[in-house]
Amino acid sequence: MKKKLLSALLCAAMTMSIVTGCGKTAATGSGAAADAGSADAGSTDKADSAKAGDGSVYWLNFKPELDETIQDLGKKYTEKTGVPVKIVTAASGTYNQTLQSEMDKSDAPTLFVIGNAAGVKDWGEYAMDLTGTRIANELSSDAYNLYDSDGKLVSIGYCYECYGIIVNPDLIEKAGHSMDEIKNFDGLKTVAEDIHNNAGSLGFDAFSSSDMDDSSSWRFTGHLANLEYFYEEKEAGAKWEECPASLTGAYMDNYKKLYDLIINNSLTDPKDLANGGHDAEAEFKEGKAAFFVNGSWEYAAVSGDVPNATMIPYYCGVSGEEKAGLNCGTENCWAVNANASEADQQATIDFMVWLVSDPDASMAMVEQLGIMPYKNAVESSNGFLNDAAKYDADGCYVMDWATNYQPNVDDYRAALVSALNQYNADQSDANWGLVKNAFVDGWATQYELANAD
Amino acid sequence: MNRKRSKTPKESIKKHFLLFMGPVLAAFSIGFIWPFVQGIYLSFCKFRLIKDAKFIGVSNYGKALSDASFMHSFQYTAVFALVSLVLINVLAFTVAAILTQNIKGSNLFRTVFFMPNLIGGIVLGYIWAMIFDGILSRYSTSILLETKYGFWGLIILMIWQQVGYMMIIYIAGLQAVPDDMIEAASIDGASRMQTLFMITIPNVMPSITICTFLSLTNGFKLFDQNLALTGGQPFIIQPDGSAIKTTEMLALNIFNTFYGSNKAATGVAQAKAVLFFILVAGLGLFQLACTRKREVQQ
Numbered sequence A: 001m002k003k004k005l006l007s008a009l010l011c012a013a014m015t016m017s018i019v020t021g022c023g024k025t026a027a028t029g030s031g032a033a034a035d036a037g038s039a040d041a042g043s044t045d046k047a048d049s050a051k052a053g054d055g056s057v058y059w060l061n062f063k064p065e066l067d068e069t070i071q072d073l074g075k076k077y078t079e080k081t082g083v084p085v086k087i088v089t090a091a092s093g094t095y096n097q098t099l100q101s102e103m104d105k106s107d108a109p110t111l112f113v114i115g116n117a118a119g120v121k122d123w124g125e126y127a128m129d130l131t132g133t134r135i136a137n138e139l140s141s142d143a144y145n146l147y148d149s150d151g152k153l154v155s156i157g158y159c160y161e162c163y164g165i166i167v168n169p170d171l172i173e174k175a176g177h178s179m180d181e182i183k184n185f186d187g188l189k190t191v192a193e194d195i196h197n198n199a200g201s202l203g204f205d206a207f208s209s210s211d212m213d214d215s216s217s218w219r220f221t222g223h224l225a226n227l228e229y230f231y232e233e234k235e236a237g238a239k240w241e242e243c244p245a246s247l248t249g250a251y252m253d254n255y256k257k258l259y260d261l262i263i264n265n266s267l268t269d270p271k272d273l274a275n276g277g278h279d280a281e282a283e284f285k286e287g288k289a290a291f292f293v294n295g296s297w298e299y300a301a302v303s304g305d306v307p308n309a310t311m312i313p314y315y316c317g318v319s320g321e322e323k324a325g326l327n328c329g330t331e332n333c334w335a336v337n338a339n340a341s342e343a344d345q346q347a348t349i350d351f352m353v354w355l356v357s358d359p360d361a362s363m364a365m366v367e368q369l370g371i372m373p374y375k376n377a378v379e380s381s382n383g384f385l386n387d388a389a390k391y392d393a394d395g396c397y398v399m400d401w402a403t404n405y406q407p408n409v410d411d412y413r414a415a416l417v418s419a420l421n422q423y424n425a426d427q428s429d430a431n432w433g434l435v436k437n438a439f440v441d442g443w444a445t446q447y448e449l450a451n452a453d
Numbered sequence B: 001m002n003r004k005r006s007k008t009p010k011e012s013i014k015k016h017f018l019l020f021m022g023p024v025l026a027a028f029s030i031g032f033i034w035p036f037v038q039g040i041y042l043s044f045c046k047f048r049l050i051k052d053a054k055f056i057g058v059s060n061y062g063k064a065l066s067d068a069s070f071m072h073s074f075q076y077t078a079v080f081a082l083v084s085l086v087l088i089n090v091l092a093f094t095v096a097a098i099l100t101q102n103i104k105g106s107n108l109f110r111t112v113f114f115m116p117n118l119i120g121g122i123v124l125g126y127i128w129a130m131i132f133d134g135i136l137s138r139y140s141t142s143i144l145l146e147t148k149y150g151f152w153g154l155i156i157l158m159i160w161q162q163v164g165y166m167m168i169i170y171i172a173g174l175q176a177v178p179d180d181m182i183e184a185a186s187i188d189g190a191s192r193m194q195t196l197f198m199i200t201i202p203n204v205m206p207s208i209t210i211c212t213f214l215s216l217t218n219g220f221k222l223f224d225q226n227l228a229l230t231g232g233q234p235f236i237i238q239p240d241g242s243a244i245k246t247t248e249m250l251a252l253n254i255f256n257t258f259y260g261s262n263k264a265a266t267g268v269a270q271a272k273a274v275l276f277f278i279l280v281a282g283l284g285l286f287q288l289a290c291t292r293k294r295e296v297q298q
Helices: A002-038 A044-052 A063-079 A095-103 A117-126 A134-138 A169-174 A187-199 A218-224 A228-238 A251-263 A280-285 A296-302 A342-357 A359-369 A383-393 A409-425 A427-451 B009-015 B017-042 B059-064 B068-099 B106-117 B123-138 B146-175 B181-186 B192-203 B205-221 B224-229 B250-260 B265-293
Strands: A057-061 A085-089 A112-113 A153-157 A161-167 A204-205 A289-295 A311-312 A324-329 A335-336 A397-400 B234-236 B243-245
Touching: A057 A063, A057 A095, A063 A085, A063 A134, A063 A342, A063 A359, A063 A397, A085 A134, A085 B106, A095 A112, A095 A117, A095 B250, A112 A342, A117 A153, A117 A228, A117 B192, A134 A153, A134 A342, A161 A383, A161 B059, A169 A187, A187 A204, A187 A251, A187 A289, A204 A251, A218 A228, A218 A251, A218 A409, A218 B234, A228 A324, A251 A427, A280 A289, A280 A296, A280 B146, A289 B243, A296 A359, A296 A383, A311 A383, A324 A383, A335 A342, A383 A397, A409 A427, A409 B234, A409 B250, A427 B234, B009 B017, B017 B265, B059 B265, B068 B106, B068 B146, B068 B205, B068 B243, B106 B146, B123 B146, B123 B224, B146 B205, B146 B224, B181 B192, B192 B205, B205 B265, B224 B250, B243 B250, B250 B265
Parallel strands: A057 A085, A057 A112, A204 A289, A324 A397
Antiparallel strands: A112 A335, A153 A335, A161 A289, A161 A311, A161 A324, B234 B243
16 A cells, blocks of 8 residues: 555656756747847737737846835736836845846846946946936936946946945934034044943943845945045046046055944854845844944835934044045946837836836835935935935035946955955954055956956 | 557657757757857857857966966865765764664664755855854854864765765665675674775775765865855965965856956856866766776675
8 A cells, every 4th residue: 555655646747847847948948039139129928028019127236125115016017007027136246147147038127237337337238318308308317327438328227226234323322422523534533443442341342243144235335445445536536437447546545444344243153244134224223233334215114113314424534534424326227228129218208207206106116215316306305315404405515426437346346255254253454454455456357357358 | 750650668668768868969059069169159258248159269268277266276176075975974974874774763773864965055154054054153263264173064064964864875875785795794794893894995996986076076166155254365465466265166166257347357267167067077087997997896
């Protein structure tokens, strides 16, 4: 009896594997066929969209924190108009590879993100010229648009953001200090070190954890690094228009000052940062830490628990930094696939226009993203972006996102993470030398690689 | 074929060859042969998207072979494959030998040892990274900080995962060794060691062939565990700012080349993948030829 049961089970398993095997075959088969067909002007795409009515939208999103909101909006849009909307979000740090594999498929994304100069170089030829389209006419500012060398409007900003150091002023006061003390690096250092030294009696520490795993390292290899790039740019007297071939590294000491302050006055021992596993956002929300290095997109998440949360610039010991503002810019720029069928392109642009002009939809977007530079979008209530505006109004300089020019960004940052790991474990001069190598020389090396034939 | 009136079952099966083999052949062609041919073609191309590939000749192979990181990962992979091959097979054989000695609860042990094999590589990698760091953090270090920790960590992980699987194959082999041979050997006065090396091992040679083949090719093809456990860290930061990923194995190197760098690198990655295939296939065939020679017919 047992044997019979076993053989029956085995038979079932074999049948299953054959059936699933065939299923996969069929899927691959049609994909391959469509791939071959799409070479001749995407005739299959057109046929598909004709069936679907007015075309369909496929958005490859690169911001995981936005996923929930836009999935909801996509469903609402489909309910309202009947246009199918598919939204896929690439996992943190894998947008480029997801884009590369998705773009090769017959049903490639119709809407994707080209957020920086390197993106324009790699993907510009696959983006349609948005000049004069309905969505371009909705823009209230063209400051966040990206053009290629021929002047084609490759992608347009759908929001702008700012980053810096998020502070819980209530905790600062509890520690016997005031926000007015923090006007430059020395002020920040005094407050942070005092809190850290008294963390035991206060019940909270200065900085939340600065993990070096993929979900967190970009805060330091991408955002914090911006202060070095920005001050180099500022010293040179002009904004970068394209990726420079090399860096001088003149402000590495300032990067080090702030980085050291962050890791050495934190809830977590710097030696435990390599593999991650700490939740910096939760630490800040639960009042365990007074400072949190992050950006305006965190406002929705933290303002509930820390209603007075505010954002301060990266104070790093540069002279005149009392006049520094927040790091403002965007990597959130929409591009529409040039190879999509006309119906799909039209459906995509209609969807974009709806996102930025429909009161409910733009409200949901604005809540997540901050300010959207569109005429009919809802005003933002994001406290951090209001902080940015306040600095601006006070005549402070905006630290623009020079970090967007990082060449071969994934490789560049990966090397920097490895070097920072060594440094976190042993804060010696030799190990800081490695960080400097990865930061400054790595830039030149990656620039060369990225521009090699 | 239809000339004969009365058909034997064999012939009727032959007639329906396509019905039985067709789906598998189609699946194999579409899922393996076609991508394989296309992959070889792409290794001679420059492309961002596969549909826009431009033929550029053999220059990708030149670049692949002159890439220092590729050569480093080749050496690292070779050492890893060799060490894991020996350790996995010795341990698996030992465990199998113990568990065929009629120990109480040996079925339970077999199941338990086999179970790690059911967990996916990525999950295993992350879990083991936490385990190792849990221990290493007491000594203020991490698996991501030392190449040797990364290497031995991966060896431990692979042993933990693979020993159970190889053990099952060895148990099947050991159970097929005829008792009368062992008995005859003991009557002839053979020691336990002599019995092991003269009787048992020659008789389980088919199992050894398959197990060494599997562990060798697994060692070379290893990807998910490598990606999840260390992801190539620690890097050696060169004075020029470039980085050598010290624990990056071949498959991960190919993956990183394909997705990491500039436009032209996709073709180079493809060339590396073809070289990788030739290497693994060649090694596998060589090893099969070597161990097959030692198999005995019962």
